[in-house]
Amino acid sequence: MAYSDRELLARLIECEAGGEGDTGMKAVAGVVMNRVHATGGEYARVGQGSIRNIIFQPGQFVCASETEGGAYNPQNIYNMRPQQIHYDIADWAIAGNRLPDVAESLWFYNPFSPNCRPQFPSNVGYLQTRIGDHCFYNPTDAYYKT
Template identity: 90%
Template structure:
């Protein structure tokens, strides 16, 4: 049986941001939902309003992949066991809620260092904020040409 969108989002939240606290998990959930609701660019074409399409778009979320560089990835959504907080945050995000700090962010990443780049790779995003270990980026006009 296939996972529901709610289940997939709860698992992705736990996998990508489980150690980032409630605000960090809400921020990651917000990015996913911003992609689902994108009105232009790559995510509008790929997502078509679908959480499943956004999560499983190739090369977007490490946690959505069972292998990385040909090696089994044990930290994937299939191995997650979401708790109530993950479902609550998924429900919160699906209902249209966002934390203001994330704004319109379409990307996040962990730089494994103290600073965030000012621009997202390919110059499609500009730095918005850092929450925990993740840097968040809003789209530039260049993104809408993707």
């Protein structure tokens, strides 16, 4: 049985940010929904308003992949067991809510260090904020040419 968009988003939230508290989980959910509603660039072409297309776009979310580097990835959305908080945050984001600090962010990553780099790769994004272990990036004009 295929998962609904709500179920996919709840599982991704748990997998990508389950240990980051409500704020971290809302920030990750906001990035996914910002991509779904992107008005230009690759996410507008790939996503076409679809949560499923955004989550399963190759190379975007480690948690959407059952294998990484040729090895089984046990931390994937299929192994998640979302709780009510994950569904509540998914519903919150799907309804159009965003954290002000995340703004228009289209990317996040964990640098595994205390510092975030100022630019996202290829200068398609600039640092917006850090929430917990994740750095969040808003798009630059270069992104819209992707």
